[in-house]
Amino acid sequence: MEGSRALKIAILGAGVTGLTLAQLLDADGFDVHVLEKSPVAGGLCKSSVIDGFTCDHAGGHIVFSKDPTVLAWMKEQVGATNLVEKDRNTKIRWHDRWVPYPFENGIGHLTAEARFDCLKGYLESVKRRESGEPCPEDFASWIDWKMGTGFASHFMVPYNEKIWTCDLSQMSSAWVAGRVPDAPLDDILKAAVGIDTQGYKHQARFWFPLEGGFQALTDGILAKVRDHVRLSTPVQIVQKTRDGWRVNDEDFDLVVNTVPLPELAKVFEGLPADVAEDIQQLQPISLINVLLGFKTDEALEDLSWIYLPFEDQGPANRVTYFSNYSPRNAPQGHGSFMAEVTYRGHLEVDSTWIDDLARGLEHAGLLRRSDLVATQHFRSRYAYIDQDRGFPERIQRVRKWMDGSGIYTVGRFGRYEYHNSDQCISRAMEVREQIAQMAGSGSFQALDLA
Numbered sequence: 001m002e003g004s005r006a007l008k009i010a011i012l013g014a015g016v017t018g019l020t021l022a023q024l025l026d027a028d029g030f031d032v033h034v035l036e037k038s039p040v041a042g043g044l045c046k047s048s049v050i051d052g053f054t055c056d057h058a059g060g061h062i063v064f065s066k067d068p069t070v071l072a073w074m075k076e077q078v079g080a081t082n083l084v085e086k087d088r089n090t091k092i093r094w095h096d097r098w099v100p101y102p103f104e105n106g107i108g109h110l111t112a113e114a115r116f117d118c119l120k121g122y123l124e125s126v127k128r129r130e131s132g133e134p135c136p137e138d139f140a141s142w143i144d145w146k147m148g149t150g151f152a153s154h155f156m157v158p159y160n161e162k163i164w165t166c167d168l169s170q171m172s173s174a175w176v177a178g179r180v181p182d183a184p185l186d187d188i189l190k191a192a193v194g195i196d197t198q199g200y201k202h203q204a205r206f207w208f209p210l211e212g213g214f215q216a217l218t219d220g221i222l223a224k225v226r227d228h229v230r231l232s233t234p235v236q237i238v239q240k241t242r243d244g245w246r247v248n249d250e251d252f253d254l255v256v257n258t259v260p261l262p263e264l265a266k267v268f269e270g271l272p273a274d275v276a277e278d279i280q281q282l283q284p285i286s287l288i289n290v291l292l293g294f295k296t297d298e299a300l301e302d303l304s305w306i307y308l309p310f311e312d313q314g315p316a317n318r319v320t321y322f323s324n325y326s327p328r329n330a331p332q333g334h335g336s337f338m339a340e341v342t343y344r345g346h347l348e349v350d351s352t353w354i355d356d357l358a359r360g361l362e363h364a365g366l367l368r369r370s371d372l373v374a375t376q377h378f379r380s381r382y383a384y385i386d387q388d389r390g391f392p393e394r395i396q397r398v399r400k401w402m403d404g405s406g407i408y409t410v411g412r413f414g415r416y417e418y419h420n421s422d423q424c425i426s427r428a429m430e431v432r433e434q435i436a437q438m439a440g441s442g443s444f445q446a447l448d449l450a
């Protein structure tokens with residue numbers, strides 16, 4: 001390995017992870033080249049304007065982070081004058097009622113019967129846990145164990161079945177176990193008797209770009225490295241060479257992958273059969289996000305987004321009140337929603353399907369179909385990670401092999417970490433440190449992420 005100035009690095013994919021890393025490594029003096037298959041950079045952070053309505057492609061995105069350094073960095077990329085500050089106000093459309101989110105903080109808004117079910121079930125679950133009952137391995141049993149049968153049946157099971165589109169007993173509990181703190185009993189009791197409490201304080205306030213949708217974030221990052229990003233350039237072959245790597249027909253000292261692993265596997269020469277088999281099973285959960293632009297004389301209710309757990313509300317699991325995020329997101333006299341629908345494999349979308357989706361939202365009391373003036377759908381093949389029961393061990397094996405192979409792989413689907421863009425940025429910052437150390441030491445070091 002040569003001195004740090006000479007290190008030539010290929011970054012595969014120009015989503016937020018790849019772009020952040022490109023900017024940081026370029027600032028450190030490395031010779032950085034980003035290869036992106038799409039004609040537009042941004043990946044899952046992309047946005048478009050349709051008939052005057054701004055829309056994020058992969059559902060409602062917000063700028064926030066628990067990490068103040070990362071949050072400040074994100075805001076700097078968007079630009080202080082292009083940011084709108086918002087208070088988060090999220091609710092669940094629970095039959096004909098509005099229940100504040102998280103559900104456990106809002107159960108005072110349920111019927112008396114449902115409140116009783118939730119409270120009784122929760123107390124039973126506390127007893128089970130206190131008696132030492134171990135954390136179950138599957139997600140369905142984990143919900144009962146953690147929250148009780150009332151919370152499960154009145155929200156958590158129908159909502160999670162809708163978003164994950166599977167029987168929850170097929171899912172692992174590993175992605176939530178140990179990460180979701182116990183809801184304080186006092187909070188549940190207060191909520192049950194009608195005293196609202198607040199959850200998720202770190203997201204109580206968020207930011208959104210005034211202009212350009214969430215893509216303003218990746219556009220801001222891109223602005224400093226535009227000359228290093230090759231758009232419409234799919235990675236077609238990745239080969240290990242004696243001294244480094246060859247990508248397509250060019251030699252590099254180091255490759256950092258942020259492309260979804262199943263796409264990398266298609267072009268990675270010499271992948272061992274067992275690793276290829278593991279990656280083959282890392283199938284994602286996909287997303288259709290539908291922009292709904294409509295006429296309205298009145299301001300929309302002051303909501304950020306809402307959850308739709310029930311079948312009779314149509315296929316959408318979440319609706320973002322997108323014109324509330326920025327006054328520029330919809331033309332004067334209009335409002336906009338974005339409705340998210342998850343699926344596995346293939347989902348055919350035509351005008352009848354969109355009309356059925358809108359009918360579900362009309363049934364839930366959100367809009368009148370006769371007011372709609374614009375609809376457009378966007379498809380993201382890689383949206384959510386399928387947390388099936390084999391996933392935790394499978395992904396460990398894949399990461400271990402990749403880390404040992406000499407390629408660095410990061411990003412939401414480049415590493416299969418359930419990360420928002422702020423965590424992707426944080427990972428890119430860690431990788432930058434490791435590359436700097438490696439260049440300083442002059443010998444290759446496998447990627448080592450916590």
Ligand SMILES: Cc1cc2nc3c(=O)[nH]c(=O)nc-3n(C[C@H](O)[C@H](O)[C@H](O)COP(=O)(O)OP(=O)(O)OC[C@H]3O[C@@H](n4cnc5c(N)ncnc54)[C@H](O)[C@@H]3O)c2cc1C
Pocket residue numbers: 012013014015016017018035036037038041042043044045058059060061062063064233234235236258259260263287340382383384410411412413414419420421422424
């Ligand atoms: C419904 C939903 C809501 C979300 N909400 C938020 C939110 O509110 N706030 C937030 O911060 N984050 C949110 N996220 C998460 C955020 O979108 C992701 O964490 C982030 O965009 C992932 O960035 P990435 O660069 O790792 O991957 P990606 O954005 O997937 O980038 C990978 C890139 O690789 C490219 N690529 C693929 N194949 C090839 C190839 N063969 N050759 C070259 N390039 C290729 C793709 O085109 C893409 O540009 C949300 C995600 C979803 C799905």
